[in-house]
Amino acid sequence: MTTTHSLPGFYRTLFRIAIPIMLQQLMQTFVNMLDTIMVGHLGAVELASVGLGNQIFFLLNMVLFGIVSGGSIFTAQYWGKKDIKGIHATMGIMFVLAISVALIFSVAAIFAPRFLISLYSKDPAVISTGASYLHVAGFSYVVMAVGFVYQFAFRSTEHVRLPMVATVVSFITNAILNYLLIFGVTVTTPLCTVAFPQLGVVGAGVATIVARSVELVIIVAVSYHKHYEVSAPIVYYCRFTQHDVIKFFKITLPVILNETLWGTGITIQNSLFSRISTDAIAAFNITSTVSQLTWVFFIGVGNAAAIIIGKRIGAGNHDEARRYAHRFAWFMPLMAVFIGSLLLPLSSLLPVFFHVEAHILQMARLMLLFLMCSYPFNAFNMCMIVGVCRSGGDTKFAAIIDLVYLWFVANPLAAIVAFVFHAAPPIAYLCLLAEQVFKALSGLIRLRSGKWLHDVTA
Numbered sequence: 001m002t003t004t005h006s007l008p009g010f011y012r013t014l015f016r017i018a019i020p021i022m023l024q025q026l027m028q029t030f031v032n033m034l035d036t037i038m039v040g041h042l043g044a045v046e047l048a049s050v051g052l053g054n055q056i057f058f059l060l061n062m063v064l065f066g067i068v069s070g071g072s073i074f075t076a077q078y079w080g081k082k083d084i085k086g087i088h089a090t091m092g093i094m095f096v097l098a099i100s101v102a103l104i105f106s107v108a109a110i111f112a113p114r115f116l117i118s119l120y121s122k123d124p125a126v127i128s129t130g131a132s133y134l135h136v137a138g139f140s141y142v143v144m145a146v147g148f149v150y151q152f153a154f155r156s157t158e159h160v161r162l163p164m165v166a167t168v169v170s171f172i173t174n175a176i177l178n179y180l181l182i183f184g185v186t187v188t189t190p191l192c193t194v195a196f197p198q199l200g201v202v203g204a205g206v207a208t209i210v211a212r213s214v215e216l217v218i219i220v221a222v223s224y225h226k227h228y229e230v231s232a233p234i235v236y237y238c239r240f241t242q243h244d245v246i247k248f249f250k251i252t253l254p255v256i257l258n259e260t261l262w263g264t265g266i267t268i269q270n271s272l273f274s275r276i277s278t279d280a281i282a283a284f285n286i287t288s289t290v291s292q293l294t295w296v297f298f299i300g301v302g303n304a305a306a307i308i309i310g311k312r313i314g315a316g317n318h319d320e321a322r323r324y325a326h327r328f329a330w331f332m333p334l335m336a337v338f339i340g341s342l343l344l345p346l347s348s349l350l351p352v353f354f355h356v357e358a359h360i361l362q363m364a365r366l367m368l369l370f371l372m373c374s375y376p377f378n379a380f381n382m383c384m385i386v387g388v389c390r391s392g393g394d395t396k397f398a399a400i401i402d403l404v405y406l407w408f409v410a411n412p413l414a415a416i417v418a419f420v421f422h423a424a425p426p427i428a429y430l431c432l433l434a435e436q437v438f439k440a441l442s443g444l445i446r447l448r449s450g451k452w453l454h455d456v457t458a
Helices: 007-040 044-081 084-111 113-118 124-156 161-183 201-225 242-276 278-314 318-340 343-348 358-389 395-419 425-432 435-449
Strands: 186-188 193-195
Touching: 007 044, 007 124, 007 161, 007 201, 007 278, 044 084, 044 113, 044 124, 044 201, 044 242, 044 278, 084 113, 084 124, 084 242, 113 124, 124 161, 124 201, 124 278, 161 201, 242 278, 242 395, 242 425, 278 318, 278 343, 278 358, 278 425, 318 358, 318 435, 343 358, 358 395, 358 425, 358 435, 395 425, 395 435
Parallel strands: none
Antiparallel strands: 186 193
16 A cells, blocks of 8 residues: 555645645634624624624625635646646636626625615614624725635645735734724834724724735735746736636536525524524624634645545546545544534633623523534535535535525524524524534435546546
């Protein structure tokens, strides 16, 4: 048995790619947590407002993830074939789509923020505060879209350290500016004294714009200076053909629709909790924010799985790709048992980070307990959808299982429990997690069938 087939070789390959992705995702999570934690010091209304304002960002993030994740199927397999021209053509299509979508979201956020927030909440205070935040944050969307394409192209070609470093710098920038602009701080130096205005939630939006811009500048400057394979003159990205576009959409359209409709389904969940009460959506936002700290491991491993398996499919090593898929399928749920248990000690620290009423924290603790129990199913589904099915070009099946159980099981069940039976918010949250069990059973059947593997670049 060769080193690449052995378990030590498997783990070396996995963590060489996954750890930088995990660290980058952790920094991105901290960036989002900073807004939530710092704004949370202002009160429940501000916490709910920024949480709902970020739902627009989240939906955009899902559409962009669909575009770049679908494109990564091609870039990973082209990387296995060492076809750099194919990578550039794929990136060109990704740039056009990502920037176009980001412009639409940006215009809506800047010019109609009150309307967007009112889709999620009827609380006048939440609408007003959330609109102020969203109006400013909308200016960061196009910058984020361009950075998304580069970062996922770097990952697919195994250049995973630069995005991590850029995100660390972005995190530090965001942390400093959040502190200065949310609360209004006077900084005295030997040369001068600068009094920063107290902007509240608007300050969080300004900090996000600057941090995203710094991140993009670092990524572009360093990658072109070091002559990364994916970094090319703009004209190279414009050399895609009609055939390239047709082939791209045949595989990625299900991914884009998947992420868009999945993201819409998740925003509906936020709307559901906001309509229960402002306290319920505050607890839901706290739960989501804390869980992201532990979920970064599975995001890193899931994306690493897609790169590793996709590269082997592109290189023609189909048997090895199948072996790796099965290893990931048991490895991620096993790790979820241990990593999910971290949610318990994290839940005890909620009063330290979130200055809200005690009953809100109690709701969040119970939600985190339910989430911990579902983690092995969540992890397996992450592995199957992002790591296995998409790397193998099995995007239609991934979209079906990801959406059917969300739209026809989880969301309706939670709505009935909340608004018909008037159950407590944590019980409604438990209903949302029910989809993970059904999704895992369907994914296991697909994995065992072997029908997920396709060479999309052939």
